[in-house]
Amino acid sequence: MTPPRPARKQIHLAAHFPGVNSTTVWADPRSGSQIDFSSFEHLARTAERGLFDFFFLAEGLRLREHAGRIHDLDVVGRPESITVLNALAAVTDRLGLAATVSATFNEPYELARRLASLDHLSGGRAAWNVVTSSDAFTGENFRRGGFLDRNDRYTRAAEFVATARELWDSWPEGGERRRFAHHGQHFAIEGEVTVERPPQGHPVVIQAGDSDEGREFAASAADVIFSRHSTPEAGRAFHADVKRRLGRYGRRPEELKIMPAVTYVLGETEAEAREKAALISRQQVSPQNALLALEQVWGRDLSSYDPDGPLPDVDPEPDSTLVQGRVRVADPLAVAARWRALSEAKGLSIRETVVEATARHSFVGTPASVAAALEEHVATDAADGFILVPHLTPGGLDDFVDLVVPLLQERGVFRTEYTGTTLRSHLGLPAPVWKGGTP
Template sequence: MSADTRARRQLHLAAHFPGVGNTTVRADRKSGSRIDFASFEHLARTAERGLFDFFLLAEGLRPREHQGRIHDLDAVGRPDSITVLNALAAVTDRLGLAATVDATFNEPFELARRLATLDHLSEGRAAWNVVTSSDAFTGENFRRGGFLDRADRYTRADEFVLLARELWDSWTPDGVSRPFAHHGRHFDIAGEFTVPRSPQGHPVVIQAGDSAEGREFAAAAADVVLTRHGTLEAGRAFCADVKGRLAAYDRDPGDLRIMPGVTFVLGDTAAEARERAAEIRRRQISPRNAIVALEQVWGVDLSSYDPDGPLPDIDPEPESGPARGRVGVADPFAVAEEWRALSRERGLSIRQTVVEASGRQSFVGTPESVAAEMDAFVTAGAADGFVLVPHPAPGGLDEFVDRVVPLLQERGVFRTEYTGTTLRSHLGLPDPVWKG
């Protein structure tokens, strides 16, 4: 390997098991159960065969509804992510195991204990993807109920992560347990933690969010940031902004990894890849799903509209208060105008507009072009790596591992073997300093 190759910036890869959202094509022969352990095992083993950093599971605390009907992808249920990852720890050796767990509807002692247990069982491969929730729809499943304002969500999450780290640090590196006490705005607890300091010291903390509050929270508390995939220029601006905030928390740019979530479609030629991508988008957005997507923007019942007809000529009516089982958008008027402009420009129906506006894949092309484009993003400082979301799960990742990973390795930008045993070592992150 030449000195020039050794100097190439290395990229990081992770795999996300899809289950929430419209990326999955359920009818694809490579799609499987969202409950059967064999599905999780297949995708995790494929990711480990591809030498990925970690495997990410999402969390759904309540099936989403629209007009009283459970969303198609939620109808089979959502298993607990940490439970699944504990089982995956037994059938994988090096792959990081990341659980998405809500900081709004969980408690620090319980969650810190479960994550520390996963880190022990996996010998240092655990991660926590911190998310928050503000909707009363989900809150109805919990004793407290209700919802938190946006600002309160982040202050609770920030204190939650701080307290979890206090709990993990309440055992010394040489195995001595010490009492803990925390008296804060959201939590007031004291006692003794039951799990010794884990192999990584602290499980890796992952955070997803593009808002100003989310970026500040990431700079203060996260090891990995999940974000949306966009243009190279937008990626560079996001990375510069978030990493530029680290100094205020006595952190260096190398203390944080930024990894956009991406999809991919491969073909033997560019034309074949584009054709496959278009077909996937059509299969992702059914006529009913197109109307549902429209209603999430307009905020009113549009079931009488023809999916193959024109967009509504009425203005959106944003709902007040927290959302009930629907995704919604931050600025429905702007989205509606954007969709109308797209429809007018290209003469698109409702379904065609939704397909074009919300169903695009991140990387479409030959394995060679996809490898080159990913490399270019990382080299330009627009990302540190990517979280791949395969369209069919669990079999959708196989093609990427078989056809793209070897090309990234040939370019000298991706590992050819695991050199460490913990997730922190895969990510190139420093071990946490014990705060005695």
């Protein structure tokens, strides 16, 4: 008798609403509003039509600045994330709804209420992407300003998540609400929660930090990691490292899903896909954007340089404050050295160097080859799934859902229908154990 074929590892998919970075091709005539609700609705409905696990919204708490001016790639006027997701709960049925919310500039009681409310209104589809900040520039918008030392941001985040879970557990489903009391390093609160325990028990927790502290925090507290490691080698190393950490917290590997952010370009042939990818890259890195990217590394005003000319022969200023509100380049001198070597080896201009160094697409090819590559990544433990970041708003996900998803379904690695109603069920995550005592 032929032994049964082992089940193929299933792929998890999520959709990231584009914008607030150079991924978006703003100049494309198909690029729509980043603010109108119709754009959010279109992308969310497309993701649900494709049976995706969740829809993901980033959040910025302050408009970034470049040389004292608002950064051109920022979206000005975008609504607050949880507000948008509450509206999307009314026009979707199964799609998970994930909001990025800072654990540095919020408080556990208020955020726990808001996330529990979203979970109730959506029937158990809420998720929270936990982010941290030690950025005094962003903190100026808040009462305590830049009070938080960088070394404390993950200790506060860990206590924040634990406290939110205590609050969600303080009112069991079908039971009487209980008073809560939490007294820790960062929070000393007590009282009663005004919203019943969420349908999922706890909304899904997503985390995106890549430092050692961030990986440890994810292993201890997260359900999903929003990873930046999209190449097979880097993905497998990251996947193995984080999954290995779970045991020290009494968790199993399947209790944490690793989903890198990825981009894709499809063509009828491999050659056509490569040509489209090259065009998109050049659209993403306009002459102006090339100089902005260069200034982020160099920390200097380089507006007098020709984007089609050579790289600057001056060194970066590592302690520059030219760019505010963006993640600082960790080692600008090393990055500049790599870019110079690349430019000299290939005879590239400033713009061509930035395109070559930064504008890389994760998956480029025909629908069949992209589907095969996605399956290979997941089958070899380079990822558990992917958060797709399209380059167009709001229709950038349409071709993937129409052309790639059916092939993944034919391969037996992606669902053909939703089998559950909650985001936890889509992700295959266990229900959280109620820790408040006997209901």
